[in-house]
Amino acid sequence: MELENLNGHETNVYNLQGFTPEVVDESYLKKLGVKACPSDETLAGLKKGSELFIKRLAEGTVIPRPRLTMKEIDLDSPVEIHNYTGKCPTLTYEINPVKGCNVGCMYCLVTDGVHENELEAYTNYPEYIGKFLEEHYAEQHYYYFSPKTEALQEPTLQTGIAHRILKEFIRHYEKHPDSRARLFIASKAGDRQLRYSFEGESILDLFVRLKDKMQFNTSVSIMPGEFRSIIEPYAATLEERMKAVRLCQENGIMANSALIQPIVVPYLTTEHMTEFFGMLSENGIVNYKPEFLTACMENLAMLGQILGYYDKEMEKELYEFYIAPENADHRKQRGRTAPNRSDSIHYIRRMMEITEPMGMSISICYWVRQQLGISEEMIPIINRNGFQCLGYQSRLFAQ
Ligand code: SF4
Numbered sequence: 001m002e003l004e005n006l007n008g009h010e011t012n013v014y015n016l017q018g019f020t021p022e023v024v025d026e027s028y029l030k031k032l033g034v035k036a037c038p039s040d041e042t043l044a045g046l047k048k049g050s051e052l053f054i055k056r057l058a059e060g061t062v063i064p065r066p067r068l069t070m071k072e073i074d075l076d077s078p079v080e081i082h083n084y085t086g087k088c089p090t091l092t093y094e095i096n097p098v099k100g101c102n103v104g105c106m107y108c109l110v111t112d113g114v115h116e117n118e119l120e121a122y123t124n125y126p127e128y129i130g131k132f133l134e135e136h137y138a139e140q141h142y143y144y145f146s147p148k149t150e151a152l153q154e155p156t157l158q159t160g161i162a163h164r165i166l167k168e169f170i171r172h173y174e175k176h177p178d179s180r181a182r183l184f185i186a187s188k189a190g191d192r193q194l195r196y197s198f199e200g201e202s203i204l205d206l207f208v209r210l211k212d213k214m215q216f217n218t219s220v221s222i223m224p225g226e227f228r229s230i231i232e233p234y235a236a237t238l239e240e241r242m243k244a245v246r247l248c249q250e251n252g253i254m255a256n257s258a259l260i261q262p263i264v265v266p267y268l269t270t271e272h273m274t275e276f277f278g279m280l281s282e283n284g285i286v287n288y289k290p291e292f293l294t295a296c297m298e299n300l301a302m303l304g305q306i307l308g309y310y311d312k313e314m315e316k317e318l319y320e321f322y323i324a325p326e327n328a329d330h331r332k333q334r335g336r337t338a339p340n341r342s343d344s345i346h347y348i349r350r351m352m353e354i355t356e357p358m359g360m361s362i363s364i365c366y367w368v369r370q371q372l373g374i375s376e377e378m379i380p381i382i383n384r385n386g387f388q389c390l391g392y393q394s395r396l397f398a399q
Contacts, residue, residue: 045297126164160198190240262293266317
């Protein structure tokens with residue numbers, strides 16, 4: 001089926017005036033003034049990523065094409081548990097009704113920013129989740145909608161799959177008011193997505209019927225605005241995402257925690273952080289989970305060049321934060337590298353200094369805690385506002 005994009009920008013990666021992709025190699029880095037001396041392996045990744053970027057630009061496969069194939073999932077296949085650290089303190093099941101994602105973020109943690117494959121949606125996913133819910137509701141757990149795709153995007157909205165998944169939860173709670181399942185929705189949706197109707201009911205209408213059992217956590221990135229509009233090609237704007245947050249709050253739906261993801265470190269001046277968190281605070285956000293950009297070297301070569309289109313100094317700094325040999329072991333899954341540890345901890349502390357006076361709390365995932373040696377005194381497992389890890393609200397279980 002053909003999809004109709006709800007968001008998009010006049011300027012995109014294909015028509016950036018005067019932008020010519022290059023090969024990020026030793027001489028490119030030197031010319032830029034990068035001091036770090038990356039390993040051969042790192043250089044090979046940057047070079048490969050540059051070449052792939054050039055090829056995908058020529059083929060028109062950098063960002064998703066709005067086409068969707070419908071498939072069916074095996075109703076007996078297990079629902080995946082979300083616990084990539086192996087030590088997450090919560091039990092969380094994943095809801096992933098789409099393979100690929102139409103938002104098309106070029107830093108996507110799931111695809112490493114590669115959106116060549118066509119999108120596929122599972123038409124029977126609501127039944128699949130409904131069946132699993134019926135079998136597992138006694139134990140305290142969350143459902144994360146969606147860690148591997150965007151929950152509220154064209155493929156789930158225009159097919160009604162998102163609406164039907166929410167209806168499965170509504171049916172479930174009507175049948176089992178004592179259910180220990182809770183719904184955690186982390187999403188880049190704006191107000192337009194929440195107002196999207198299918199068979200006469202909008203996402204917001206359905207949220208209202210789930211309001212004591214769910215939370216809606218907005219997902220927002222810290223980076224220059226023009227850069228964001230290129231590398232999040234089909235995402236709602238920040239203003240629209242804040243409108244979605246307020247719509248939820250006005251309707252009694254818990255929407256007071258944000259995933260701050262990804263954080264582009266060279267952009268983190270005091271002024272930018274104060275402005276960004278001030279905006280969140282004004283929109284009723286009281287908790288945030290920060291997540292620095294993690295990228296494999298192939299992906300970094302693409303992101304760096306687009307950032308450099310706007311600001312060469314930031315591009316230089318971006319590479320400095322990631323490519324030094326002593327940082328090569330600071331990796332998440334699939335070789336995604338995080339910025340060096342000392343800067344990461346420095347910026348977490350700076351964010352906390354800026355957000356404390358705003359009354360905001362912070363929660364972090366176990367992997368970050370372990371990598372950066374963050375103690376429970378600095379950031380408790382469950383913080384004073386009841387949030388933990390990604391921003392799961394522990395008090396949801398009191399309702
Ligand atoms: S919205 Fe999430 S899953 Fe979709 S492309 Fe962006 S980062 Fe990936």
